[in-house]
Amino acid sequence: xxxxxxxxxxxxxxxxxxxxxxxxxxxxxxxxxxxxxxxxxxxxxxxxxxxxxxxxxxxxxxxxxxxxxxxxxxxxxxxxxxxxxxxxxxxxxxxxxxxxxxxxxxxxxxxxxxxxxxxxxxxxxxxxxxxxxxxxxxxxxxxxxxxxxxxxxxxxxxxxxxxxxxxxxxxxxxxxxxxxxxxxxxxxxxxxxxxxxxxxxxxxxxxxxxxxxxxxxxxxxxxxxxxxxxxxxxxxxxxxxxxxxxxxxxxxxxxxxxxxxxxxxxxxxxxxxxxxxxxxxxxxxxxxxxxxxxxxxxxxxxxxxxxxxxxxxxxxxxxxxxxxxxxxxxxxxxxxxxxxxxxxxxxxxxxxxxxxxxxxxxxxxxxxxxxxxxxxxxx
Numbered sequence: 001x002x003x004x005x006x007x008x009x010x011x012x013x014x015x016x017x018x019x020x021x022x023x024x025x026x027x028x029x030x031x032x033x034x035x036x037x038x039x040x041x042x043x044x045x046x047x048x049x050x051x052x053x054x055x056x057x058x059x060x061x062x063x064x065x066x067x068x069x070x071x072x073x074x075x076x077x078x079x080x081x082x083x084x085x086x087x088x089x090x091x092x093x094x095x096x097x098x099x100x101x102x103x104x105x106x107x108x109x110x111x112x113x114x115x116x117x118x119x120x121x122x123x124x125x126x127x128x129x130x131x132x133x134x135x136x137x138x139x140x141x142x143x144x145x146x147x148x149x150x151x152x153x154x155x156x157x158x159x160x161x162x163x164x165x166x167x168x169x170x171x172x173x174x175x176x177x178x179x180x181x182x183x184x185x186x187x188x189x190x191x192x193x194x195x196x197x198x199x200x201x202x203x204x205x206x207x208x209x210x211x212x213x214x215x216x217x218x219x220x221x222x223x224x225x226x227x228x229x230x231x232x233x234x235x236x237x238x239x240x241x242x243x244x245x246x247x248x249x250x251x252x253x254x255x256x257x258x259x260x261x262x263x264x265x266x267x268x269x270x271x272x273x274x275x276x277x278x279x280x281x282x283x284x285x286x287x288x289x290x291x292x293x294x295x296x297x298x299x300x301x302x303x304x305x306x307x308x309x310x311x312x313x314x315x316x317x318x319x320x321x322x323x324x325x326x327x328x329x330x331x332x333x334x335x336x337x338x339x340x341x342x343x344x345x346x347x348x349x350x351x352x353x354x355x356x357x358x359x360x361x362x363x364x365x366x367x368x369x370x371x372x373x374x375x376x377x378x379x
Contacts (some may be wrong), residue, residue: 009034011225013165017072024072025164026372038165039068044142045167052107059150059162073162077155079146079185086195094196098182098204105144105181106137106174111139115173126220130213131173142166144181144220146194147188175209176217 007013012031017024030036047327049058060071078101085094106112115136117128142165148163182205186198202211 007225011035012039014039026070026072028068028070029066036066039063041067042068042165044163048139048167048169049141049161049164053161055259056158058164059160070162071159073150073152074379075150075152075158075160077147078159079150079188081151081154082146082185082192083189086189086192089195091196094378095204098201100156101146101149101182102205103180104149105141105177107139110139112136112174113171114127115171118170120168120170121172123175124221124224125217127216128173130209131176135174136171137177138169138171139176140172141166142177142180143173144177146182173209173217175207176214178205179209179211180218199365224285308316338357348367 009032010021010037014031015030016027028039043061043063046058058072059144071151077098081097082094085091085097106295113129115128115134117132141161143163143166144161150160150162152158152160175349179202183198183201186192186201188297192198199211255341280355317356
């Protein structure tokens, strides 16, 4: 189970994997009520991709209530294929996978266009002027990373997109989509930098836009889906980690570093790059520790609020419970008073009946009839 609860409420998603006997499936659902529309948008994204890719390339999904139910696709991820090439030291295979990945992300020539800035892009990714007039895409799957592409049985002929949370049907810069989808694995596996430097991949993809600008666009997207300032600083860390901060060749060529032995020079380059990777990882984890502390403080505040709210509700429940007891006692008293009144009424009715009986007996007595003449004369 995975929670994306660091995002804004509209984009917070819980992802779970379920297994019943030999069948598996994946469930995505909104963490907050505000995220239900985002869940529905993912379903629309699937339809959009199916209209532009082969149906077999898109993981089947259906909406049940407020949950998205995905098929669990068995196979090998494209990321695993990249890592196998890395572990085998096969650079040619690695670049072949990059070309395959590029073709899959771009779709086909009909999907190419000239990028024109638009309000939606600006809202999510910020400044679009750096991409204006360059190659763009009509439809793009921002989630088309190596980890979100599964190859059934490791077959490159059967790629499946298992995640399409962010699919855009408006103009997107081709360079930015390729950079996001293909080079993001370098952030997850820093060791790749010593195998094939990311700048070589950027050159291999013929990206025209400067990497620093590509990173800024990603930072803006990261901040768009997150909340608070700490998330922004994490995106900045990724940005600073991804960008090239030290140009070793320039230092060597400028005479600031001189090594005569070519082998030592290569080793030095490798160690400097490795140090940069480790420094980036340390900065990331240090910042993450600060973030987690702030997040913990935020959660503690929420917990305190809920505890106070719980106490208030308990007191309200106790108050209403006592009120119910008082009402019940009042009702019992009312019932007792009613019973007393009913008993008194019964007694009065008995007295009235007795009087009526006595009057009747008196009026029908002989003495009453004999004295009738005298009673009338008095009248």
